[in-house]
Amino acid sequence: MRTLIVGGYGSVGHTIAEELATASEGPGSVIVAGLDWNGLHRGAQFGEFWTGNGWDDSGRDADHLTVRTTVRHGLSHVRSFWESQGVWPGRPTENAGQIQYQPPTPADLHSSACAECEDDVWTGSRDPFVAEYDTGDVCGYCCYECYFTHRTQNHLEEVMGEASVYIPPK
Known part of the structure; x- marks a missing residue:
């Protein structure tokens, strides 16, 4: 089952995704097809980023980090979390490529x-x-x-x- 994770913390999202998969295709059939979570950007504005153990505010004293850098750091933790759950796709999904790198201006x-x-x-x-x-x-x-x-x-x-x-x- 391909799942788009919309909002929520990793553990909450994983629980919901497993419940959906169990109801339709059986446990362990979840593959993350995408993430849509504005919380990463909101947290980054305050120097916070998400980890598998919850929010980390150690970036609050890191004036050298931009919001963009903090969001990317949080996204790397999100990906690591989903990989540890065994549901991050090992190959690109059909949704891959829809978000493209935007060069600086x-x-x-x-x-x-x-x-x-x-x-x-x-x-x-x-x-x-x-x-x-x-x-x-x-x-x-x-x-x-x-x-x-x-x-x-x-x-x-x-x-x-x-x-x-x-x-x-x-």
Whole structure:
């Protein structure tokens, strides 16, 4: 039975999914087909993320973490929880691919300072270059040279390769 988990904590969602499966196809027939839980985003706004043991608020003192990074951290715990229950799909489901990676844009920047030279990224003749790294950081740059230098010197990797870099039109 494919199940879309809508809201609720992992253990509550698992209990309900098992009850649905038992009523229709028998125990152990649950496969998570998707998660729809705004609670992760709401919690992340307060520096909290979900774990298999409940909410963890240790992110409240982590000013360096963005809401996006905290949500991703919570999602990794959600996935681990469902994998431990044996119901996370081992292969993509027919619903896979409906949510696609959204590359960063200048609107994602939290600072106008270039991550490399600290010049204002908005004073040039072009919009800023923006890159999202696998560390969760989204950095803005005043030019391609600053982007390349900062990335290279700090051994940074984009989260989705070239798709994670916004290069402004000329």
